[in-house]
Amino acid sequence: MYDFAYQKPGSLADAVKVLSGDPDAKALAGGQTFIPVLKQRLNKPSTVVDLSKLGLSGITVSGDKIVIGAMTRHAEIASNADIKAKIPGLAHQASLIGDEAVRHRGTMGGSLANNDPAACYPSALLALGGTVKTDRRTIAADDFFQGMFTTALEQGEIITSVELPVPQKSAYEKFRNPASRYAIVGVFVAKFASGVRLAITGAGQGGVFRHTAMEKALSANFSPDAIGGIVTSSDDLNSDIHASSEYRAHLIGVISKRAVAKAA
Amino acid sequence: MPRVTLTVNGKQHTVEVEGRTLLVEVLREKLALTGTHVGCDTSQCGACVVHIDGISVKSCTQLALQADGANILTIEGVAAADGTLHPMQEMFREHHALQCGFCTPGMVMTAIDLVESHPAGLSEKEIREGLEGNLCRCTGYHNIVKAIAAAHPLMHATAAE
Ligand SMILES: Cc1cc2nc3c(=O)[nH]c(=O)nc-3n(C[C@H](O)[C@H](O)[C@H](O)COP(=O)(O)OP(=O)(O)OC[C@H]3O[C@@H](n4cnc5c(N)ncnc54)[C@H](O)[C@@H]3O)c2cc1C
Ligand code: FES
Ligand code: FES
Numbered sequence: 001m002y003d004f005a006y007q008k009p010g011s012l013a014d015a016v017k018v019l020s021g022d023p024d025a026k027a028l029a030g031g032q033t034f035i036p037v038l039k040q041r042l043n044k045p046s047t048v049v050d051l052s053k054l055g056l057s058g059i060t061v062s063g064d065k066i067v068i069g070a071m072t073r074h075a076e077i078a079s080n081a082d083i084k085a086k087i088p089g090l091a092h093q094a095s096l097i098g099d100e101a102v103r104h105r106g107t108m109g110g111s112l113a114n115n116d117p118a119a120c121y122p123s124a125l126l127a128l129g130g131t132v133k134t135d136r137r138t139i140a141a142d143d144f145f146q147g148m149f150t151t152a153l154e155q156g157e158i159i160t161s162v163e164l165p166v167p168q169k170s171a172y173e174k175f176r177n178p179a180s181r182y183a184i185v186g187v188f189v190a191k192f193a194s195g196v197r198l199a200i201t202g203a204g205q206g207g208v209f210r211h212t213a214m215e216k217a218l219s220a221n222f223s224p225d226a227i228g229g230i231v232t233s234s235d236d237l238n239s240d241i242h243a244s245s246e247y248r249a250h251l252i253g254v255i256s257k258r259a260v261a262k263a264a
Numbered sequence: 265m266p267r268v269t270l271t272v273n274g275k276q277h278t279v280e281v282e283g284r285t286l287l288v289e290v291l292r293e294k295l296a297l298t299g300t301h302v303g304c305d306t307s308q309c310g311a312c313v314v315h316i317d318g319i320s321v322k323s324c325t326q327l328a329l330q331a332d333g334a335n336i337l338t339i340e341g342v343a344a345a346d347g348t349l350h351p352m353q354e355m356f357r358e359h360h361a362l363q364c365g366f367c368t369p370g371m372v373m374t375a376i377d378l379v380e381s382h383p384a385g386l387s388e389k390e391i392r393e394g395l396e397g398n399l400c401r402c403t404g405y406h407n408i409v410k411a412i413a414a415a416h417p418l419m420h421a422t423a424a425e
């Protein structure tokens with residue numbers, strides 16, 4: 001790891017000032033992605049800005065939405081009573097991320113900002129049609145993810161919270177890589193009065209994406225049978241040592257049906 | 265150089281570190297607490313698990329400065345001052361839950377947190393899931409799972425006293 005200066009500011013304004021004033025300064029949340037990246041010398045920050053003292057942690061219900069602070073750990077999301085009752089798919093998803101020790105440190109904001117194509121939460125944010133709040137604006141999920149490891153965040157912009165509409169039904173199913181525990185294919189499905197949204201992670205070359213053919217079929221008939229005949233093209237899917245794009249395309253069908261069966 | 269103050273196994277230490285210094289490096293290299301192991305250094309194996317303010321964390325994936333002011337418990341602080349083993353350590357011995365012993369400190373630290381955070385009981389499935397972040401190349405996990413199940417009633421009986 002290259003050395004860097006370390007700061008733990010006590011206010012959001014101070015953190016934004018450091019991060020915006022220096023293009024080589026980087027935010028640190030749970031460190032469960034960033035520290036491994038630093039060890040591999042894939043990043044050489046001048047200053048690492050620890051976000052843990054900004055008061056960005058916590059879960060609140062506000063009307064028909066749940067607001068989750070960016071620094072809220074995966075373990076808190078997995079065990080929170082309101083999330084379990086209102087968005088069970090999200091609580092279950094959080095419980096499947098990494099392992100106990102990773103869930104004790106990793107955060108919602110860190111996972112979304114990183115936008116790993118195999119990460120879990122991007123599929124929840126996109127399927128729920130949530131919004132990302134930052135120090136300066138609000139970004140809709142449909143605009144937030146912009147391809148593998150790429151988001152709408154500007155240099156120095158800090159996610160402060162995410163706002164997730166409470167669906168009628170939700171579920172997450174994950175076909176995971178047994179070694180890394182990341183998703184080879186992960187499917188989050190959310191049913192609202194206005195229709196169904198379904199997002200796929202782990203599979204797309206451009207990162208998380210919505211499966212509109214399935215959404216349409218499920219909005220008419222929310223049952224696994226409704227999507228049984230839908231074939232997913234392997235054209236824009238990842239191929240790696242873990243799974244070919246054809247296999248991922250097949251898994252999308254299987255795992256989506258499981259997710260719908262679970263939610264229905 | 266920045267300084268970090270940690271309370272490790274009940275004793276306060278202030279040491280000089282770099283921004284990039286990992287918590288496990290402070291424990292092993294500055295405080296000579298070499299019971300905490302580094303198995304992979306890539307956040308996978310759990311040999312480095314310690315408790316930070318009571319919660320199991322991989323100390324190789326944690327900057328020392330992030331833990332400033334925290335209470336750290338390592339494997340060296342688990343047994344009683346007179347050397348009496350912690351019930352989890354005793355059950356690891358009883359059930360032959362270690363062979364080479366390299367993974368054992370991390371296993372024990374993960375297991376203690378797991379048992380403490382599930383006072384109502386732990387199923388075998390929950391124990392196995394709780395150990396997902398701890399790799400053992402020797403035992404096949406079977407006896408580790410048995411040891412944790414056996415330690416559960418002992419730890420909660422002690423806590424209730
Ligand atoms: C063994 C292992 C297994 C894992 N398995 C899974 C898995 O199954 N599924 C999964 O989804 N993830 C998995 N992860 C990743 C884990 O969920 C991370 O916690 C997460 O990806 C990053 O969150 P973090 O809080 O640790 O962020 P960090 O590592 O601290 O930061 C990640 C990046 O986001 C930026 N950042 C962090 N917070 C903010 C913010 N509030 N605003 C703007 N930028 C920010 C940082 O600058 C950095 O670039 C695994 C990790 C490990 C080590
Ligand atoms: S050494 Fe920390 S997880 Fe392997
Ligand atoms: S006892 Fe040898 S690695 Fe677990």
